[in-house]
Amino acid sequence: MGTNAQLPLLFPRDAFLAIALSAVGAHLVFKKWEPKQLRIVSLLLLFVPACLSALLVPHYGALRGIPLCFATYWSALSLSILFYRLGPLHPLSRYPGPLPAKVTKLWHAWQVHAGKQHLYLQRLHDKYGDIVRIGPNEVSIRDASCIMPILGSQGMPKSDMFLGRNMWPETAPLIGYRDPAEHMKRRKPWSRAFSSAAVREFEPIIQQRVHQLVEALGARQGQVVDFAEWISFFTYDFMGDMVFGGWTEMMRDGADQGGLWDLLRRGLVIGAFWGEVPWVSYYAKKLPWIATENKAMRVMAFSRTEQRYASGSASKDLFYYLSNEDGAEKTSPPRNIVIGDGLLALVAGSDTTATVVANTMYELLRHPNIFKRLQAEVDKFYPPGEDSLDAKHIKDMHYLEAVINEGLRMYPAVPSGSHRAPEVGKGGKAVGPYFIPEGTQTRVHFWSIHRDARNFSCPETFWPERWLVAEGVEALPAGAPAPLVHNANAFTPFSFGPYNCVGKNIALAEMKQLLCHLVQKLEIRFADGVDPETYTRAAEDHFVYVVGKLPVVVRRRD
Numbered sequence: 392m393g394t395n396a397q398l399p400l401l402f403p404r405d406a407f408l409a410i411a412l413s414a415v416g417a418h419l420v421f422k423k424w425e426p427k428q429l430r431i432v433s434l435l436l437l438f439v440p441a442c443l444s445a446l447l448v449p450h451y452g453a454l455r456g457i458p459l460c461f462a463t464y465w466s467a468l469s470l471s472i473l474f475y476r477l478g479p480l481h482p483l484s485r486y487p488g489p490l491p492a493k494v495t496k497l498w499h500a501w502q503v504h505a506g507k508q509h510l511y512l513q514r515l516h517d518k519y520g521d522i523v524r525i526g527p528n529e530v531s532i533r534d535a536s537c538i539m540p541i542l543g544s545q546g547m548p549k550s551d552m553f554l555g556r557n558m559w560p561e562t563a564p565l566i567g568y569r570d571p572a573e574h575m576k577r578r579k580p581w582s583r584a585f586s587s588a589a590v591r592e593f594e595p596i597i598q599q600r601v602h603q604l605v606e607a608l609g610a611r612q613g614q615v616v617d618f619a620e621w622i623s624f625f626t627y628d629f630m631g632d633m634v635f636g637g638w639t640e641m642m643r644d645g646a647d648q649g650g651l652w653d654l655l656r657r658g659l660v661i662g663a664f665w666g667e668v669p670w671v672s673y674y675a676k677k678l679p680w681i682a683t684e685n686k687a688m689r690v691m692a693f694s695r696t697e698q699r700y701a702s703g704s705a706s707k708d709l710f711y712y713l714s715n716e717d718g719a720e721k722t723s724p725p726r727n728i729v730i731g732d733g734l735l736a737l738v739a740g741s742d743t744t745a746t747v748v749a750n751t752m753y754e755l756l757r758h759p760n761i762f763k764r765l766q767a768e769v770d771k772f773y774p775p776g777e778d779s780l781d782a783k784h785i786k787d788m789h790y791l792e793a794v795i796n797e798g799l800r801m802y803p804a805v806p807s808g809s810h811r812a813p814e815v816g817k818g819g820k821a822v823g824p825y826f827i828p829e830g831t832q833t834r835v836h837f838w839s840i841h842r843d844a845r846n847f848s849c850p851e852t853f854w855p856e857r858w859l860v861a862e863g864v865e866a867l868p869a870g871a872p873a874p875l876v877h878n879a880n881a882f883t884p885f886s887f888g889p890y891n892c893v894g895k896n897i898a899l900a901e902m903k904q905l906l907c908h909l910v911q912k913l914e915i916r917f918a919d920g921v922d923p924e925t926y927t928r929a930a931e932d933h934f935v936y937v938v939g940k941l942p943v944v945v946r947r948r949d
């Protein structure tokens with residue numbers, strides 16, 4: 392009996408084979424169910440090989456048998472994954488892309504973390520074509536005909552990218568809702584808040600904050616100021632007013648004294664990384680230092696929300712709609728949802744608008760003739776003495792609109808788009824000339840589409856006139872490339888379809904008012920010795936396009 396107990400279950404060769412086959416089995420489990428729970432992952436990666444060691448210990452003893460078993464199991468698992476991802480059986484095998492990206496999503500996540508994702512993806516599209524495999528289960532698309540089938544109402548729902556980005560799953564904000572019906576329901580108060588009528592209610596806040604910015608810059612005339620920083624001060628102060636009826640006073644202080652900015656920006660960078668590899672975030676969020684950082688942000692958001700609940704509505708700010716103070720819904724949403732959405736508005740509305748205005752100003756400063764033409768239009772509608780804070784002429788200012796459109800075209804605030812994925816259980820979706828298999832993260836790369844000569848003539852040139860020519864407002868100037876290529880359907884800075892930017896109306900109103908008043912009141916030039924290219928080089932794509940310093944000198948015009 393004692394002798395039988397020591398008999399090995401299998402000969403060494405069969406034992407190794409059994410271990411390798413078990414690893415392939417584990418791969419199939421990971422592939423089919425994508426388990427994230429630590430208990431199940433540990434079971435598959437640690438417990439199973441630990442048990443299988445029993446097959447080798449009788450041959451090699453515990454000291455060699457256990458490590459040998461683990462090495463065999465993990466190697467077989469890695470090889471199984473590698474061969475599948477690179478092999479012809481993978482559903483994305485027909486799509487080209489860089490080898491490391493096909494092997495692991497960590498490759499692309501690293502590019503995202505480095506902040507140059509927008510340029511990296513543009514290079515990939517130039518090299519591989521309109522569809523590129525940028526992860527084992529992910530593609531990027533640069534084909535304007537795919538915008539509607541991917542992003543439109545019959546398109547794809549959101550992917551799990553936002554599960555990774557979201558700091559606290561229990562306070563999922565609107566942007567993270569994957570279920571189309573839930574998303575539509577949750578978007579209703581936002582749509583009420585940003586209807587054309589409601590946006591007019593925000594005009595006095597815009598005017599007051601625009602006036603404050605121009606005064607603050609005017610008070611610093613002759614000094615070097617970082618225009619990009621001041622625009623961010625402005626957008627944060629404005630969004631604080633618009634969302635919560637008041638929060639920050641960065642323009643008054645000339646600084647982010649509460650440290651809100653740093654906290655949110657760090658969240659943006661790490662969130663962009665996690666969005667690429669949601670399973671990493673699942674574990675990372677449990678790490679003590681990340682948990683502490685999350686907590687700081689949460690405490691800040693909670694305290695502001697509590698204050699706003701306590702003070703009630705002095706005006707119809709966004710909170711008024713989000714918390715159902717307008718009484719449009721039968722039941723009010725729980726506080727955690729309101730907190731999540733309030734914070735989303737602050738982040739989604741501040742950095743995006745700031746980045747577009749800073750980039751547009753950068754191009755205006757590089758093209759003094761365009762700046763002059765804009766100034767001439769502003770002076771025509773708002774001659775000296777006329778209050779350019781009164782929005783009455785803005786709708787007639789076609790050149791202002793063209794300048795802003797051109798800024799949005801060249802510098803979409805979300806350059807690399809947000810992810811979608813075919814509906815679960817449908818097997819995949821045909822999108823233009825492509826078939827996207829189920830489980831494939833899919834993005835439309837706005838940056839590349841906006842800078843594609845098939846969509847826009849001279850795509851790398853800041854040329855606002857293109858918008859006027861395209862609308863028939865003026866003729867194509869002599870010497871311009873004819874015919875004008877202008878694919879309006881390819882212009883999607885606010886995305887497209889049911890998940891598009893809900894704040895588009897307010898963002899446009901804010902940017903027009905701001906640029907109009909700035910140009911009426913101030914002369915602006917690059918500070919001496921500034922190399923404008925440094926500004927473009929410093930820009931980074933962390934889901935939102937983040938700009939560097941833009942040192943300028945201003946002079947009052949009156």
Ligand code: HEM
Nearest residue numbers: 566736739740743744804805809885886890891892894898
């Ligand atoms: C120039 C300024 C802005 C640009 C270029 C911009 C662009 C975008 C883009 C590209 C998306 C992603 C849509 C998608 O997933 O397909 C988005 C979403 C969103 N934006 Fe904006 N945005 C801007 C300003 C604002 C403002 C001022 C607000 C106001 C709070 C705002 C609120 C939102 C929200 C809540 C979402 C999520 C919508 C949803 O999931 O239903 N954005 N934005």
